[in-house]
Amino acid sequence: MKIIVCIKQVPDSASIEVDPEKGTLKRTGHNSKTNPYDLFALEAALxxxxxxxxxxxxxxxxxxxxxxxxxxxxxxxVDEAVILSDPKFAGSDVLATSYTLFQGIRSLGGADLIICGKQTTDGDTAQIGPAIAEHLGIPHVAWVNSIEDISGEAITVLQKTGSCIQQSQMKYPCLITVEKDIFVPRLPSYKLGLATAKRSVRFLSCDALPDKNMSCFGLIGSPTAVERMFPPEVSDVREYIHGTPAEKSDRMFELLKKRKLI
Ligand SMILES: Cc1cc2nc3c(=O)[nH]c(=O)nc-3n(C[C@H](O)[C@H](O)[C@H](O)COP(=O)(O)OP(=O)(O)OC[C@H]3O[C@@H](n4cnc5c(N)ncnc54)[C@H](O)[C@@H]3O)c2cc1C
Incomplete structure (x- = not known):
């Protein structure tokens, strides 16, 4: 079985900063880590x-x-690691990112099963997995909670949607995105670290991808325009509510209504 797991490096949430001029996340020069949700995808694949x-x-x-x-x-x-890296990919929104990953998957000869995390902790859209499946024209199930069965031809998965539990069986090739309760991710092994210290990581640039039409990659291939990005204002203004229980609840009601919380 050929499995591709899509994983993303994200800024450590404790050190996220916004570039005040560009209004984008500062992604370099900070502590980065594997997107936490992708550890569950890796564990599922292993x-x-x-x-x-x-x-x-x-x-x-x-x-x-x-x-x-x-x-x-x-x-x-994991057995192999591939990084799609090229300055031409800069500025990619969800559409361009998923297209690039789709192209990467094609250049690797495809896969029986593609596994993504549920979402990232920086972009947070949860759209990349389903978008890759659309580009590939294969079935997918998002936010999988458990894998019920694996056979030579198909995978059976469970998805808790809130109001119901859905069981789906998909023939390969297919894609799943996995929830964080699917498995407990294993810790990196020191022994495996030593054994793989010399194993290379493969880099693929835009030229290595099957589609040479640049209009689908990077900023040109990204129809999304972010108007502004800013950290939420922090306010420590406090109001003490005094009075009888009825007066307090009236005031609470008034405040919650003003903030459009009720
Ligand atoms: C206009 C615009 C410009 C942007 N420019 C940049 C930029 O220059 N550089 C930049 O880093 N980001 C940029 N971004 C953010 C980037 O588009 C998103 O990070 C990307 O689309 C992934 O979306 P997400 O983080 O919401 O992933 P989600 O959909 O929440 O992720 C779900 C899963 O998809 C997989 N996945 C997501 N991203 C990747 C990836 N890159 N590689 C492998 N697997 C992945 C993981 O399994 C992940 O768990 C830009 C966004 C916009 C809107």
Whole structure:
């Protein structure tokens, strides 16, 4: 079974900063880590490989510094690591990012199963997985809570949607995005770190991708325009409410209504 896991390096949430001029997240020069949700995707892939055999490839689109994240993926047990990296990819929104990942998957010869995390902790849209599946023209199930069965031809998954539990069976090739309760991710292994220390991480630039038409990549391929990005204002203004219980609840009601919370 050929499994590709899409993982993304994100800024450590404790050190997120916004560039005041560009209004974008500062993504370099800060502590970065593997998107926490992607650790669950990696774990799912490794468990499937343990059961069904095969090869797990970690794939990312990102700057060169993503190599650090790929070394951690090797320490968890992935077989191959590929980084799609090119200045031409800069400024990619969800559409361009998912298109680039789709192209990366095609240049790797496709996969039986593609696994993504549920969402990232920086972009947070949860759209990349389903968008990759659309580009590939394959079925997908998002926010999978458990894998019920793996056979040679299909995967059966459970998804809790709030009001119901849905069980789906998909034939390969297909894509799932996984929830954080699917498995407990294993810790990186020191032994695997030593064993894979010399294993290379493969870099693919735009030229290596099947589609040479630049209109689908980077800023040109990104129809989204972010008007402004800013940290929420922090206010520590407090009001003490005094009076009888009825007066207090009237005032509380008034305040909540004013803030459009009720
Ligand atoms: C106009 C615009 C310009 C932008 N410019 C940049 C930029 O220059 N540089 C930049 O880093 N970001 C940029 N972004 C943000 C970037 O578009 C998003 O980070 C990207 O689309 C992924 O979306 P998300 O983080 O919401 O992922 P989600 O959809 O929340 O992620 C779901 C899952 O998809 C997979 N995934 C997501 N992103 C990647 C990836 N890159 N590689 C592998 N797997 C992935 C992971 O498995 C993840 O758990 C820009 C966004 C906009 C709107």
């Amino acid at each position: 468990r499937i490989r343990e059961k069904a055999g095969g090869i797990v490839t970690a794939l990312t689109m990102g700057p060169k510094q993503a190599e650090e994240m790929m070394r951690d993926a090797y320490m968890m047990g």
